[in-house]
Amino acid sequence: MSVSKNDIKFVQSLRLKKFRQKYNNFIAEGEKIAGEALLSSRCKVVRVFALPEWLHENAAQLSPIQASAITEAGENDLAKLSGLSTPNKVLMVLEVPQAGELPLIHTALYLDDVQDPGNLGAILRIADWFAVPQVFCSPGSVDVYNPKVVQASMGAFLRVDSQEIELETLLRRQPELPVLGAVLDGENLFTTPLPSSGLLIVGNESKGIRPATQQLLSHRIAIPKAPGGGAESLNAAVATGIITACWINRV
Amino acid sequence: MSVSKNDIKFVQSLRLKKFRQKYNNFIAEGEKIAGEALLSSRCKVVRVFALPEWLHENAAQLSPIQASAITEAGENDLAKLSGLSTPNKVLMVLEVPQAGELPLIHTALYLDDVQDPGNLGAILRIADWFAVPQVFCSPGSVDVYNPKVVQASMGAFLRVDSQEIELETLLRRQPELPVLGAVLDGENLFTTPLPSSGLLIVGNESKGIRPATQQLLSHRIAIPKAPGGGAESLNAAVATGIITACWINRV
Numbered sequence: 001m002s003v004s005k006n007d008i009k010f011v012q013s014l015r016l017k018k019f020r021q022k023y024n025n026f027i028a029e030g031e032k033i034a035g036e037a038l039l040s041s042r043c044k045v046v047r048v049f050a051l052p053e054w055l056h057e058n059a060a061q062l063s064p065i066q067a068s069a070i071t072e073a074g075e076n077d078l079a080k081l082s083g084l085s086t087p088n089k090v091l092m093v094l095e096v097p098q099a100g101e102l103p104l105i106h107t108a109l110y111l112d113d114v115q116d117p118g119n120l121g122a123i124l125r126i127a128d129w130f131a132v133p134q135v136f137c138s139p140g141s142v143d144v145y146n147p148k149v150v151q152a153s154m155g156a157f158l159r160v161d162s163q164e165i166e167l168e169t170l171l172r173r174q175p176e177l178p179v180l181g182a183v184l185d186g187e188n189l190f191t192t193p194l195p196s197s198g199l200l201i202v203g204n205e206s207k208g209i210r211p212a213t214q215q216l217l218s219h220r221i222a223i224p225k226a227p228g229g230g231a232e233s234l235n236a237a238v239a240t241g242i243i244t245a246c247w248i249n250r251v
Numbered sequence: 252m253s254v255s256k257n258d259i260k261f262v263q264s265l266r267l268k269k270f271r272q273k274y275n276n277f278i279a280e281g282e283k284i285a286g287e288a289l290l291s292s293r294c295k296v297v298r299v300f301a302l303p304e305w306l307h308e309n310a311a312q313l314s315p316i317q318a319s320a321i322t323e324a325g326e327n328d329l330a331k332l333s334g335l336s337t338p339n340k341v342l343m344v345l346e347v348p349q350a351g352e353l354p355l356i357h358t359a360l361y362l363d364d365v366q367d368p369g370n371l372g373a374i375l376r377i378a379d380w381f382a383v384p385q386v387f388c389s390p391g392s393v394d395v396y397n398p399k400v401v402q403a404s405m406g407a408f409l410r411v412d413s414q415e416i417e418l419e420t421l422l423r424r425q426p427e428l429p430v431l432g433a434v435l436d437g438e439n440l441f442t443t444p445l446p447s448s449g450l451l452i453v454g455n456e457s458k459g460i461r462p463a464t465q466q467l468l469s470h471r472i473a474i475p476k477a478p479g480g481g482a483e484s485l486n487a488a489v490a491t492g493i494i495t496a497c498w499i500n501r502v
Contacts (some may be wrong), residue, residue, distance in 0.1 A: 129476050129480045130477045154483070155482075223380075229381055230377035237488070238377060241480075241486075241490070245493040245497075
C-alpha cells in the first residue's frame with residue numbers, strides 16, 4: 001500500500017488537538033520511539049508509515065500489526081506526513097490510551113499551565129527517570145499528545161501515566177496529600193524537611209504557579225539562588241528536575 | 252528613520268553564524284532582554300528596531316544610544332526582522348563582547364558538542380542562577396549568539412561569560428583542575444564527595460560525553476535512576492541543572 005492523499009491529510013490533521021481528540025489518535029516519530037511503541041502495550045499502533053528498509057529490518061516486531069495498517073513510504077511522503085524539519089524513517093499513528101480509574105497518588109507531578117512542548121517532554125523524562133508514576137496536567141497546559149511533546153519525551157509517554165484534570169479534583173479525593181511548589185519566598189529545598197509523598201506543582205514558564213494554586217500549597221519551597229547569581233528564574237523543566245531529584249533522593 | 256530593505260537583509264543575515272562572525276553582531280529580542288541589554292555594559296547596542304510606543308516608554312534608557320542607531324518599526328517590519336513566530340515589540344542588534352583574557356577557573360561548565368539552542372539557553376540560566384561565572388563551549392557546540400540561544404537564555408548571556416575553546420586548552424593552563432562529568436557507570440551524585448572547584452562537562456544530547464573527553468574526567472558521576480525508572484536519559488539541560496544544584500549547594 002502506498003501513501004494516499006487522505007493519509008497525508010489525516011496525519012497532518014493530528015498536529016491539531018481538535019483532531020487528536022476527534023480521532024483519539026496521535027503521531028509518534030523516529031526509530032527509537034517507534035521501536036519502543038511496538039514493544040509497549042500502552043498505546044495501540046493504528047498506522048505505520050516507514051521507509052521499505054525500516055519495515056524490512058523490523059519485520060519481526062511488526063508481525064502483530066495488521067498488514068493494512070502498514071504503509072511503505074518514500075522520503076518525500078514522510079516529509080509531507082512529518083511536522084519535523086528533519087523527518088524520520090518511520091512515523092506512527094498511535095491510539096491515545098484510555099484514562100483508567102484515577103489512581104491514589106503517592107508521588108506525582110501536577111503541571112499548572114505549562115505551555116512549552118519541549119518542557120513537558122523533558123518533564124515526562126524526569127518522571128520516567130525518577131519513577132514518578134503520574135504527570136497530571138491542568139486544562140490550560142500543552143497537550144501531552146502534541147507531536148513536539150511526544151518527540152521531546154523520548155518515549156517517556158509510553159511509561160508515565162498522564163492525564164488532564166483539575167487540581168481540585170485530585171485534592172478532593174486526597175485532601176491530606178502534601179502539595180509542594182516552588183515560590184520565590186519558599187524554604188530552601190536542600191535543607192527543609194520534605195514529605196515522603198505528595199504532589200509537586202510545576203508552574204507556568206513566565207508566570208510561575210497561579211495565585212489560586214499557591215493557596216493550596218502545603219510545602220512552599222525554593223531552589224536557593226547562589227549569592228551573586230543573576231537569573232530571575234530557571235527553565236521550568238530544569239527547576240522540576242532539580243526539585244524532583246532532591247525530593248526522591250532524600251525521602 | 253524607517254526600516255530599509257538593507258536593514259532587513261542585514262538583520263536576517265545574523266541568523267547565520269557566518270554573518271554573526273563577519274559583523275561581530277547578534278540579535279536579541281523582546282522587552283525583557285532589551286531592557287536588560289540597555290542596563291548592561293557587556294554588549295554594546297548597535298541597532299534598536301522597535302514599535303513607536305516602546306521607544307516612547309523607554310526614552311530615558313535609550314538616551315545614551317546614538318539617534319541614528321534607533322529605528323521606528325511597524326509590526327510588519329518586526330515580523331520580517333524577527334526569526335520568531337511571534338515577533339516582539341523590540342529587536343536589538345548587539346555587539347558580541349570581546350573575549351577577555353582567559354580567566355582562572357574556579358567553577359565552570361564545559362559544553363561538549365551540545366547541539367540544541369534551547370538547552371544551551373537553559374544552561375546559561377543555570378550558570379547565572381548558581382553564580383557559575385563561565386560557560387565554555389567546544390567548537391562543535393551550538394553558537395552562544397544563535398538567536399534561539401539568546402532568547403532561551405532570558406538575558407543570562409549578559410551576565411555569564413561564555414566562549415568557544417578546546418577543552419585541552421583549558422586543562423593545559425590548569426592541569427590540576429577537577430573535571431566532573433556524568434557517565435552511565437558514575438558514582439551517585441548525592442553521596443559521592445565532590446570537589447570544591449572544577450569544570451563540569453555537559454555531553455551531547457544523544458551521544459553524551461565524547462570518549463576522548465571521558466578520559467579526561469577526574470570525577471565520574473551519575474544522577475541515580477530510581478528503582479523502576481524507565482527513561483534512558485534525562486534532557487541535557489535538566490541533567491546539568493540537577494548536577495550543578497547539588498554541587499554548588501554541597502560544597
